[in-house]
Structure formats: C-alpha cells, structure tokens
Amino acid sequence: MSGAGGPGAERAPTVAIRSPLPGVFYRRPSPDFDPFVEVGSPVEPDTTGALFELMKQFFEVPAGTTGTIAAVAVADAEMVDAGQVLFTVRGS
Amino acid sequence: MGVSVLQPGLATTVQDVGRPGYYNVGIPPSGxxxxxxxxxxxLLVGNAEDAAVLECTYMGPELRFGSPATVAVTGADLPPLLGGEPRPAWESFAVGAGEVLSFDYLRSGARAYVAVSGGFDVPAVLGSRSTYALGSLGGLEGRALVAGDELPIGDAGGAAPGRSVPEALRSTHPRHREIRVMMGLYDHRLTDGGRRTFAEATWRLTTLADRTGMRYRGATLEFRERVAPFGAGSDPSNIVDAPYPIGSIQVPGGVEPIVLHRDAVSGGGYVMVATVISADMDDVAQSAPNNTTRFVEVDLRPGRRARRRRAARLEALREALA
Incomplete structure (x- = not known):
C-alpha cells in the first residue's frame, strides 16, 4: 500500500461504492457524532463509510476497498436507490 | 434433500397463494x-400453482442446493447468479447438487420470487405455507429466513429447465407508477382540496414499506371540521374503529398515506380515503423506497375491467408455460 495522498495518488483510479439496497443514507452514527468519513479519509475494505436505514433496520456500508475517499455523492439523510453511487474511493 | 440458507438476505420469507378466510379473526391472507x-x-419450474416459493425483499439470499433442481427467478430485477455466473430471470435453469445460488444488487422493483421444482415443503398452517411473521404463523417457523436454516423441498411435480416467459408477459418495474384506486369508504372526511391533493400529489415511497403496508410521503391532506363521534380519537384522521380491507389507504394525521398489503392488520381507527383495485396490488408490491406513485381514481366499471384483464393475463401466462 502506498501512502494516501502520496506521489501518484491523484492519478490513481477511483472506485465507486454503491448502495446495495434502497434506503435512507446517513453519514454519521447519530446526529451528535462526526461523519464516518470525509473527503480524504483513508479507508480499508471493512471501514464503515455510512449507515443506512430500511424497514426500521440500520445497516453499515463498508468501503469495500483500500484507498482514500475522493467524493461523497449523497447528502446526509437523503434517500438512495439500490445501486446508486454513495462514495468514490481513490485506490492506493 | 433440501436447500441450505448461507445468507438470508434482508427479509426473505416462504410464501404461496395465501391463507384466505381468516381475516375476520385477525389473520390476514398473507402470500x-x-x-x-x-x-x-x-409455472416455470413445473410446480402446482399453490406451491411455496421464496419472496426476497430488496436483497437476495445465498442458497446452497443439496440435490439437483430446476429453479426460476421472477419479479423484481434482482439478477440471479449460480456459482457467481449470471443466470437469466423469467427463465428456468438447472442447479446441480452443491451449487450456490446468489444475487446481484437490486436493479428495479422490490420483490423477487424464487421457485424450486417440488416447492419449498414447509408444513401448511390453516391451509397455506405462507409466512405471517407478525403472528409467527406458517413458513419456516413462522419467521423470515436466517443463516443456517434448512429448507425442505417437496418431490411433487417439477419440469426440465429451459422454460421461458415470453417478453410481453414479463413484468417491468418503472420508477414511477400510476396506481388505480376507488375512493372511499371515508373520503367524505376530506375537504374538496384534500381530495384534489390526494389525486394530484406525487407520492414517494418511504423506507417504511413491508408486507403489512407501504407508507408514502409527499403532501398533507386536509380534512373537514367535525365533532369526533363517540369512540373516535380526537385527530381529524380518526374514525370509530372499522375493518381495514387489503389495499385500503389510511392516512394517519393527513400525512403519509399507508397502503395496506397482504399481512395487514384487520381493523383500526384511521380514515381510509381510498382502496387500491385488486388488479394493481402486484404493482404496489414492486414499488421500492424512493420510487414515486400517483393514485388515480377509477369507478367500479373500469376497476372490474382491470380485474378481467388481469385474469386474462394470468391465463395467457398459464398457456405460455403449459
């Protein structure tokens, strides 16, 4: 693994992290907490990127890859469709 | 030999044609x-029409087959994978002993159906294998599947793989739907403006959408002033308790209409402003959260015509797969 933001990081390809389900997308574990990730946050496959809610159940969305968050595509508490892009992660 | 549940999906239940005849004692039809x-x-796998299938909501399960079977996936566009390789939907295919059926993420619709030749052979309760999870009745132990479950497969019927539903008879799942309703029984409680709002609003399905009911958001309905009758709550959307038909649309507080579906509670104290015609209940089931719906008022005559048309479509399906 090369360091996040190291030389060449800008040119590394990005991977889209998609929602596996339709639901409400939450960027933080509860309203008083910081977001799970911000643009530039380093992530690993099992890093939680977001929570979402469906049928009164909450699910964690893992980043699924190693790299840094390049963009957050959805606003906090917004409804998303299955397959919609939530984040892009720049590979390392 | 049966099917082992490696991953259950989100809300996967055994269902069939349902358990009619007990709603008067609070047990809904389910199915x-x-x-x-x-x-x-x-029909694709050669089962009897009342054989039990799996209903997979928003997310598919991961299933390992103990013996060879013919399998078909229909309903929502939830692409089936056999050993990680794509298999067609609306077409039956062969699954070998030890093979694993899984699914890609949901593309459209909300509920996919998985049939296996022989059917899922859980015990029938009150004449049906359908799961009514709120009542812990039917299905596999009266609940949604969990990892580690073993589903027994029956040995009746079954056809060789390769049957296919003709394109024209496959359901499609647009993101916006028009759902036909008949107004009543309590639409007189709405003001003229409230009626107009109900008909003209674009209603978005929320994440509170399950087998009991689908809750929408999009506008606020205005009710007529009244003095609450004895037995009714004080909110303008309250009524003296009444039976709830399947498909009835209640609107607690005038916000968030709820369409009751086949696991509905049988009665309560909210106004039902309209009822979805029976021919459109399948479409209601295939709306996913964030999809939109407009409720279109129809009268009895077009409602019955729609029912005849649906019956003809079912007949065409039977003929195509005979």
Missing part, C-alpha cells in the same frame, strides 16, 4: 405480495 410473478415462477 406472495406480487402474485403474478410468484405464479410465473411456479
């Missing part, structure tokens, strides 16, 4: 919410 797709799945 596949999209009966058309459920029937198609059974």
């Amino acid at each position: 596949s919410l999209d009966q058309y797709s459920s029937l198609a799945a059974n």
